[in-house]
Amino acid sequence: MAVLRWRGLEFTRLQIAAHLGAWLPLLVLVYDYRADNLTVNPIQDITFRTGKPALVLLILSLACSPLNSLFGFRQAIKLRRPLGVYAFLYALLHFLTFIGLDYGFNPKLLYDAIFEKRYALVGFAAFLILLPLALTSTKGWQRRLGKAWKRLHCLVYVAALLVIVHYVWLVKSDIREPLAYGAGVAALLLLRVTPIKQRVHWALLALTWRGARRPPARAERPGLASARAPGNRPE
Numbered sequence: 201m202a203v204l205r206w207r208g209l210e211f212t213r214l215q216i217a218a219h220l221g222a223w224l225p226l227l228v229l230v231y232d233y234r235a236d237n238l239t240v241n242p243i244q245d246i247t248f249r250t251g252k253p254a255l256v257l258l259i260l261s262l263a264c265s266p267l268n269s270l271f272g273f274r275q276a277i278k279l280r281r282p283l284g285v286y287a288f289l290y291a292l293l294h295f296l297t298f299i300g301l302d303y304g305f306n307p308k309l310l311y312d313a314i315f316e317k318r319y320a321l322v323g324f325a326a327f328l329i330l331l332p333l334a335l336t337s338t339k340g341w342q343r344r345l346g347k348a349w350k351r352l353h354c355l356v357y358v359a360a361l362l363v364i365v366h367y368v369w370l371v372k373s374d375i376r377e378p379l380a381y382g383a384g385v386a387a388l389l390l391l392r393v394t395p396i397k398q399r400v401h402w403a404l405l406a407l408t409w410r411g412a413r414r415p416p417a418r419a420e421r422p423g424l425a426s427a428r429a430p431g432n433r434p435e
Contacts, residue, residue, distance in 0.1 A: 219282065225253040229250070264283065270391070298320070322365045329355050364381055
């Protein structure tokens, strides 16, 4: 894959596309805010437009490891950390919108909202899990924590499941979209189970082997088709 260099840093085109794609929802939100192009309920609009990118980016970061281990797509590993950090960035904006714009940083109102509304409680729990994961996402913290770093970052699946529950309880009526995201998280979680991961791996190898053994279609020699046509048969 082509590599672009800038001031001693190297980026693949996939990395550049991932960074630009991660910033796009925020840039569009800022543009719509400045253009007064939000909905009649701007706080609710901002809340939704920061929460959904957080969920999408979180799921994409979880998909990076299976893409590498099952499909050999090594470039995905380089995207795992930045996608996770971007997911936390949107989660932080989502949380600040809730406590700042919606409740004005009022401790009493926030306490009542978090502990009386179940969707707010599980959302707050998910944010508390994502916070230490974002703070310890650097290679320096990975070296300091050693094996404990991997165990800590496995909690990202707990956070993802809590976010799905938060989304389901928030929309209340039409839950098809959050359930679709939940199915994606569940599938990625199952791929971490060794027996399932091995079965999927061998199934993919079998499909690849069958495709490699399939004989290529025989090409007809020039003029053969015309010679077989009824009007071209010799008398």
